Amino acid sequence: MKIKALATALCLFTLPFAASATDSLVEKTQQAQKVQAAHNAEREAGFKLTEKQVKAKLAALKVQRSQLQKETEQLSETFSNNETKLAQLEEQLRLETGSLGELFGVVRQAAKDLDAEMSFSVTSADRKAYHSVVEQIVDAKALPSMSQLNGLWLGMSDQITASSELRDVSVPYINGEGYQSDTQAYRLGSIGLIGEQGYLAWDGKRQVAKPYLKQPEGGPAYASLNGLVQSGLQTAVVDPSRGIMLEQLANSPELKDRLEHGGVVGKIILGLLAVGAIIALFRGVKLFVIRQQIKSQLKNPTKPGNNPLGRVLGVYDKEQNRSVEALELRLLETIVDEQQGLEKGLSMLKLLAALAPMLGLLGTVTGMIETFQVITQFGNGDPTVMAGGISMALVTTVLGLIAAMPLLLAHNMLSTQAETIRNILEKQGISLVAQQAEKAGNAA
Known part of the structure; x- marks a missing residue:
């Protein structure tokens, strides 16, 4: 009971306090609702203003879009018209510039020729005007201008003037x-x-x-x-x-250059030719003098001189008291001795004439060996590296033949002269033997 009374007293005490708290809470809620309503009203007003602005902007954009669409249609139409006109103009340009393109090709080729002439000809030593204009035409990618064409013409005229x-x-x-x-x-x-x-x-x-x-x-x-x-x-x-x-004149070799190409073998062949020429000249002069002496001796046989025929006649004068056989042998001995003197040096000429072509062949083989060695080292792509060996091979062959032919000719001529003189001596010796035989027959 006490407890129930206590609770009742407590409730009676807290009831006024709860009522006041509820009133306070209601007031706060109402104030919050008012604030919320004011805020919502403000937001609605802002939204309405924004909606009006957006609608206004949308209307302006629609107007602008309409204008742009009209402009686009106009531009498209203008573009199409321009395309058509451009195609017509391009076709007209193609037709009108067809001949000009060919002309440009001719002008450019003429400019290239003139540029080469002005760059490398001797006229460039003192004539360099219009060179830049010609170079511009050579490097141009479009039709040249009138000033450039005029410069090309003046450059050609200047070169023509300079060439005279x-x-x-x-x-x-x-x-x-x-x-x-x-x-x-x-x-x-x-x-x-x-x-x-x-x-x-x-x-x-x-x-x-x-x-x-x-x-x-x-x-x-x-x-x-x-x-x-x-x-x-x-x-x-x-x-x-x-x-x-x-330039080709400088490349054409002289005789001295060709002889140098023969090398050592070529010099040996020339040495043999010189020795043979000296021998042939000496023996030729000697045989010529002997023939003149024999001719003089034939005109005066009674007085033997210091010549082959005179020595044969001298043997007859000394051997008149001997038999015919003894006289014949003495004369034969004298003729053989004279023949050895007449043919002296001819065997050397014959040997040199035989050696010359053999040495030429040796030089040929040597030159070819050198050529093959060069080919082994450097290949055969460049003919100039092989020219030395081939030149040596050919030059030595030519030198051998050139040396052999005059030596053979000299040997043949000198042998003929010696044979002629020997025949004269034999004929005179036979005549002397016959004369001695006639005297022996008469004496018997």
Whole structure:
């Protein structure tokens, strides 16, 4: 009971407090609802304003889209019209520029030829105008302009004028020792440059002049052309190929060069030829003198002289008291002795004539061996590396034949002379033996 009374008293005490708390909570809730309603109203107003703005912007964008669509349609129509017009213009341009394209090809080819002429010809030593214009036409990818065409025409005209001039010019010159200096030279049109020593080789790429290794016979020089300039008349050797023939002239070997190609074997063959020539000359002169002496002796047989026939006649004078057989043997002995003197040196000539072609063959084999060695080392791609051995092989063969033929001819001629003299001696000896036999028969 006490407990129930206590609880009842507690409830009576807390009831007023709970009622006041509930009122306070309701007021707070109402205030929050008011704040929430105000906030929602504010948000709705913002949303409505934003919706109006969005609708306005949407309407503006739709208007702009409509305008853009109209502009796009106009541009598309304009583009289509331009495409059609451009196709028509391109077709017209193709038709109208067809001949100009061919003309451009001709102009460009002419410009290339003129550029090569202006770059490497001797006229570039003092004529360099219009070169840049010609190079522009060569490198152009489109039709040349009128100024460029005019420059091409003027460049061609300038080259034609330069090809007819004899002009004194100063050119860079590299001598044989490699030193460069400026020298005076005459430019003979577009044919060549003529310096103090003769023609000069013009290097168009480096723009310098160099001497040729060999000058033509009777070629012009700088000093001689001064007379041509003053008098206006003078003959001169010219190279119409503009240096090609002069370069080949330096490559053509002389006799000395060909002999050097023969090597040691070639020198030996020439030595044999010289020895044989000396022997043949000496024996030829000797036999000629002997024949003249014999002719003189035949005119005066009663007085034997110091010659082969005189010595044969002298044997007859000494052997008149002997028998015919003894006289015949003595005469035969004398004739044999004279024959040995007459044929002296002829066997050497015959030996040299036989050795010369054999040495030529030796040089041929040696040259071919050298050629094969070069082929083994360097291959056969470059003919110049094989030229030395082949040249030696051919030159020695030629030298052997050249040496053998005159030696054989000399041997044959000298043998014929010696045989003729021996026949004369034998004939005179037989005549003396017959004369002695007649005297012995008469005495019996």
